[in-house]
Amino acid sequence: MILRVRSVLVVGALAVVLSGCAAYGGETVGEELDGGFIRTDAEHCAVTLPEGWTWLPAKWSARSPLGTELSFTEMLFGRPVYPEWEEARQAAIDDIRSRVPDAKIEASDDRVRIDYGDDGGLMVLQRFDRVGCQLTFPRVEGARAQEIEQWEAIIDSLERTSPTPGYTPEAE
DSSP states (O other): OHHHHHHHHHHHHHHHHHHHHHHTTTTTBSSOSEEEEEEOTTSSEEEEEEEEEEEETTTTEEEOTTOOEEEEEEEEOOTTTSOOHHHHHHHHHHHHHHHOTTOEEEEOSSEEEEEOOTTSOEEEEEEETTEEEEEEEOOOTTHHHHHHHHHHHHHHHOEEOSSOTTOOGGGO
């Protein structure tokens, strides 16, 4: 009897693990893993990667042919559960000013762009209502000069994917 219970528990646990593996990354990649349309984990933010960039679902990042590993994350804003956008925006600015005083910071009502200079990386935090989408391009020796146009194209492609554009609860 105990052996049967253990067997059922092991088979059940194995089924859960395997079903999770089968779906792994399935909701994050809109097309193929090389280039393509990529969404964050909760599917609120999306970007289009240039040809040659590879999505790494386990790391929530994308790698360029030159080795730049773009980090792509999202966050939610609004009390009582999450910080307000203004708090998160100011915390990001304060953190960078304290750690990298010579970084160029551009801040608007809905965006923070931090440029670490010609030989450094770049970070963009974009707010779409209660969702924040963050792209971080780290410093990779010699990559920025060759990839800055691709970085800008990725930033320009940044969009909020949920709720679906044009959706209003009143329409239902």
